Amino acid sequence: MRTTRRPIQVVSTWVRRQPPKVKAFLAVITGMAALVLLRAIVHDHDNLFVAAEAVHSIGISVLIYKLMKEKTCAGLSLKSQELTAMFLAVRLYCSFVMEYDIHTLLDLATLATTLWVIYMIRFKLRSSYMEDKDNFLIYYVVIPCAALALLIHPSTSHVFVNRVFWAFCVYLEAVSVLPQLRVMQNTKIVEPFTAHYVFSLGVARFLSCAHWVLQVLDSRGHLLVALGHGLWPSMVLISEIVQTFILADFCYYYVKSVFGGQLVMRLPSGVV
Template sequence: MGSDDTLGKVKDPLVALIKWVKSRSSREKLMMGVAAGVLGLMILWKTIRDHDTLFILAETAHFLGIGVLMFKMQSRKSAAGLSLQSQILTAGFLCVRLICSFMMEYDIHTVLDGLTLLATAGVVACLIFQPAVKQTYQRDQDRLQWYFVMGPCLLVAFFAHPKTNHWFVFRLMWAFCVYLEAVSVLPQLRMMQKAKVVEKFTAHYVFLLGVSRFFSCAHWVLQILEGNRVLMSALGSGLWPVMVLLSEVVQTFILADFCFYYVKSYADGTGVVRLPTGIV
């Protein structure tokens, strides 16, 4: 009996840590989040020698996110909380990037993009053509149409695109897909903002997008930290390199708020992601 009483007094350190974090102010939580991000960057800096691996990790996380959506739709026959407009935009930038990859730099990224495009096309097909899934799609909440996002991206691509020896159309397409990728998740975030409470599988998908963006942005940040001469020279050589880096940062910050509330929901022990007004 005495041993049971002793065990009952032992505190779970993880539970104690979660309670301590929950008791902190919003400012302290923000600072801890920033510190965790910096710590993550430092770990990647010390453990990953080939920074191209970060891009592979980013693309893998994106592919896994699409896999989560496919599992949800096939197992539950539901598209609740999922934005068709974001999936169309995702398929759009992947298709353009895949064409450019074949024409400009065929490598492992081309294969990963091809797999992710096929998975995304499967999601779009289910949303449009599979009756059981289609009837659960919340069209009235998915109001930010894909062409309102694509148009500005194409316009910006005309003014800021790579200065390489490839044909102009391929350079324009490459810039277009970079900008489109940065904002492709906006319809999904707007839809979730209207719903306030995010469906579980959709939350997992968007969180994996955030993880993907973290790895991708980390690639550029670590290159700068290491003083990559080619990159530093490129950043001072024109608008295009700056726009690429800015697109990465914008995309990361677009998803950062959601990832914060996603982690917070599990730290609270609920697993239910609730979004305040103004997250997007």
């Protein structure tokens, strides 16, 4: 007797068989459809940015639960946490000297929890840290981000160094998750709490990207002018889009695993 397949299984099987160009096209179409939906149901698009920060906070809470209850940091990238702490510290500095607001307090809370996670991985749970799997060389992203920040940065009236720091934290945030993805690529198996954490980062990044894109559309492009002139306004949007697409592939397999009833994700070769 032939087994009835779920619609999600049929769709995922069809997508998996498509060539890379078709998959990329489908990803773009899906993203555009999601943007249209968000624009229709969310009237104040500033709420998308708040939602992004809320989802990020949920992800960090899941991470803290994993460290405290399971007493293991297996599958987590210390280098990703260090990059996160780095761009948050720089962004906090920029907030204090350039535009202090409520987001400064939120960044301060996120930095504090990130430093705690780093402390737990480095000292309390060192025995479970997969150092051999966490082999991404962080200067591969720090140095290019610093160089790019020197070349392309805001054209505001602030001190030159502060403008470079601002650009640096924007660029570094876009690629800070790469070491975590490398760990998952090396292990091929992702346990639930780590998967939940990375998926929350993907959702947060998409909401943040949607916030900027919809704000630009609503202002008919005037927001780009408000951010400055030259390449900087475009680089802000590109950075948001890059963050989203870096995590898009993982999020696809996460959703597929959830609908398939799998508690542990198994990533095929070439993913992330």
